[in-house]
Amino acid sequence: xxxxxxxxxxxxxxxxxxxxxxxxxxxxxxxxxxxxxxxxxxxxxxxxxxxxxxxxxxxxxxxxxxxxxxxxxxxxxxxxxxxxxxxxxxxxxxxxxxxxxxxxxxxxxxxxxxxxxxxxxxxxxxxxxxxxxxxxxxxxxxxxxxxxxxxxxxxxxxxxxxxxxxxxxxxxxxxxxxxxxxxxxxxxxxxxxxxxxxxxxxxxxxxxxxxxxxxxxxxxxxxxxxxxxxxxxxxxxxxxxxxxxxxxxxxxxxxxxxxxxxxxxxxxxxxxxxxxxxxxxxxxxxxxxxxxxxxxxxxxxxxxxxxxxxxxxxxxxxxxxxxxxxxxxxxxxxxxxxxxxxxxxxxxxxxxxxxxxxxxxxxxxxxxxxxxxxxxxxxxxxxxxxxxxxxxxxxxxxxxxxxxxxxxxxxxxxxxxxxxxxxxxxxxxxxxxxxxxxxxxxxxxxxxxxxxxxxxxxxxxxxxxxxxxxxxxxxxxxxxxxxxxxxxxxxxxxxxxxxxxxxxxxxxxxxxxxxxxxxxxxxxxxxxxxxxxxxxxxxxxxxxxxxxxxxxxxxxxxxxxxxxxxxxxxxxxxxxxxxxxxxxxxxxxxxxxxxxxxxxxxx
Ligand code: FEO
Ligand code: CA
Ligand code: CA
Ligand code: CA
Numbered sequence: 307x308x309x310x311x312x313x314x315x316x317x318x319x320x321x322x323x324x325x326x327x328x329x330x331x332x333x334x335x336x337x338x339x340x341x342x343x344x345x346x347x348x349x350x351x352x353x354x355x356x357x358x359x360x361x362x363x364x365x366x367x368x369x370x371x372x373x374x375x376x377x378x379x380x381x382x383x384x385x386x387x388x389x390x391x392x393x394x395x396x397x398x399x400x401x402x403x404x405x406x407x408x409x410x411x412x413x414x415x416x417x418x419x420x421x422x423x424x425x426x427x428x429x430x431x432x433x434x435x436x437x438x439x440x441x442x443x444x445x446x447x448x449x450x451x452x453x454x455x456x457x458x459x460x461x462x463x464x465x466x467x468x469x470x471x472x473x474x475x476x477x478x479x480x481x482x483x484x485x486x487x488x489x490x491x492x493x494x495x496x497x498x499x500x501x502x503x504x505x506x507x508x509x510x511x512x513x514x515x516x517x518x519x520x521x522x523x524x525x526x527x528x529x530x531x532x533x534x535x536x537x538x539x540x541x542x543x544x545x546x547x548x549x550x551x552x553x554x555x556x557x558x559x560x561x562x563x564x565x566x567x568x569x570x571x572x573x574x575x576x577x578x579x580x581x582x583x584x585x586x587x588x589x590x591x592x593x594x595x596x597x598x599x600x601x602x603x604x605x606x607x608x609x610x611x612x613x614x615x616x617x618x619x620x621x622x623x624x625x626x627x628x629x630x631x632x633x634x635x636x637x638x639x640x641x642x643x644x645x646x647x648x649x650x651x652x653x654x655x656x657x658x659x660x661x662x663x664x665x666x667x668x669x670x671x672x673x674x675x676x677x678x679x680x681x682x683x684x685x686x687x688x689x690x691x692x693x694x695x696x697x698x699x700x701x702x703x704x705x706x707x708x709x710x711x712x713x714x715x716x717x718x719x720x721x722x723x724x725x726x727x728x729x730x731x732x733x734x735x736x737x738x739x740x741x742x743x744x745x746x747x748x749x750x751x752x753x754x755x756x757x758x759x760x761x762x763x764x765x766x767x768x769x770x771x772x773x774x775x776x777x778x779x780x781x782x783x784x785x786x787x788x789x790x791x792x793x794x795x796x797x798x799x800x801x802x803x804x805x806x807x808x809x810x811x812x813x814x815x816x817x818x819x820x821x822x823x824x825x826x827x828x829x830x831x832x833x834x835x836x837x838x839x840x841x842x843x844x845x846x847x848x849x850x851x852x853x854x855x856x857x858x859x860x861x862x863x864x865x866x867x868x869x870x871x872x873x874x875x876x877x878x879x880x881x882x883x884x885x886x887x888x889x890x891x892x893x894x895x896x897x898x899x900x901x902x903x904x905x906x907x908x909x
Pocket of ligand 2: 641642643655657658659660661662736
């Protein structure tokens with residue numbers, strides 16, 4: 307019952323930190339340090355970081371900007387060796403460099419931005435199990451993936467006419483990945499990453515139903531990449547399909563630095579937050595993925611082939627092909643209360659519980675379309691349109707969707723939806739039970755027969771987030787609201803070795819007025835629903851990619867977009883180096899905000 311006491315990461319919850327504080331706050335008895343920062347060199351110590359002397363060539367050899375997904379993967383046969391995998395969602399040129407003096411410099415800043423997107427693989431070492439990790443410059447596994455890296459398409463839509471451009475008449479290869487948000491590490495040790503807000507990078511005709519549904523339009527982009535690479539302007543003849551080549555789940559093997567990364571068409575094209583895989587009872591694997599847009603959907607992929615658990619090279623090769631073939635489903639949630647909205651006493655629905663049943667509606671089964679009027683490549687490239695056609699449930703922005711490795715139950719972070727219930731928009735339903743849902747909620751799904759490959763499920767609401775002092779509808783699985791840490795806008799999810807849920811947030815400063823943070827939530831026994839805040843991130847930052855290594859007494863987070871509302875000359879954050887404004891010190895510190903991976907450990 308006393309999860310907080312039995313854990314190897316005991317802590318007293320921190321007091322919520324006002325959003326204006328430019329500091330990392332950790333519990334008493336813990337300390338933190340950056341493990342790697344934007345601009346840190348991966349291949350040679352000569353690639354020194356200096357915002358005023360930055361080039362695209364240097365950036366492609368340094369850790370990228372705005373780290374979001376994070377994992378620290380121990381390489382088991384060596385024990386003291388690890389590999390860090392992070393992605394880099396987007397850039398903020400206004401705080402990264404001085405304003406460009408002319409158009410040539412503006413173009414170079416665009417190329418730097420392209421090189422600061424993508425992913426990083428970084429080899430780590432430590433001197434003992436509970437010792438802090440360090441990263442190694444020039445190590446064998448170090449790798450940067452950017453907007454210029456070649457990817458291969460896999461699955462039924464690879465080679466489709468919908469993916470062909472004048473640069474790739476085969477529709478099987480694409481340069482780059484962008485808008486990478488969350489992700490997941492697979493049971494076979496590769497990393498998945500979700501391409502999310504790709505629409506903002508392209509100018510398109512904006513006339514087709516699909517373009518409109520994905521938010522693609524005919525206007526110059528804010529980033530202006532179409533000025534230096536014609537493929538980002540899909541109105542250029544031959545590039546009409548370039549936007550179709552983004553919005554996928556990508557897979558990278560961090561132990562195979564020379565293997566091309568892939569984009570899996572079988573998981574559909576949407577604004578993927580990320581994807582997380584679990585092995586079902588039948589041996590087939592399921593991957594859960596959310597579409598992070600107001601009123602968009604929750605999806606599940608089920609593999610055709612079974613997972614091979616043998617610790618052999620050919621098993622690894624087999625498992626790396628599991629996401630290429632199978633079935634794709636979209637979720638429909640049904641409430642069992644007479645009215646969806648909260649109407650009963652105690653902020654509960656009329657039947658006293660936020661719960662109900664659900665089904666996974668097939669879009670593609672064993673490589674064949676199940677959506678009338680859609681060929682299989684149309685389902686996979688225009689997945690939102692296919693899901694619209696089958697009556698899926700409109701959700702409050704699914705961010706991370708993660709199976710609990712201990713119990714197999716699935717957790718869905720719905721970050722918020724301020725538009726729910728507005729005129730002309732769908733109102734509250736039992737699975738999304740609040741109109742103007744500014745604080746978000748977390749759902750718990752139990753697959754039928756506890757099998758990840760099932761097509762029916764039961765669900766309930768674990769948390770309706772908020773500060774109970776100011777939002778009376780906040781709900782914590784029945785745990786007394788006055789005893790929890792206030793929490794808002796759940797985004798990324800993780801589990802510790804005991805199966806306890808950890809949640810990081812994005813958006814709390816604008817809703818409850820506290821800095822974003824990381825929270826622990828027991829799922830079993832009398833402590834179920836007891837939200838306890840572990841850390842808080844600096845001014846204007848979001849907490850991403852939590853990694854909980856409780857057996858080592860360690861926690862890692864990716865601190866994304868610190869000081870994002872500042873400007874060159876008016877920086878809002880000095881995290882993590884905290885030296886004088888714009889000062890560049892001999893030991894590699896800089897006086898301005900640097901998105902970084904932070905390591906927290908017991909003092
Ligand atoms: Fe990039 Fe859905 O947050
Ligand atoms: Ca109910
Ligand atoms: Ca996110
Ligand atoms: Ca978010």
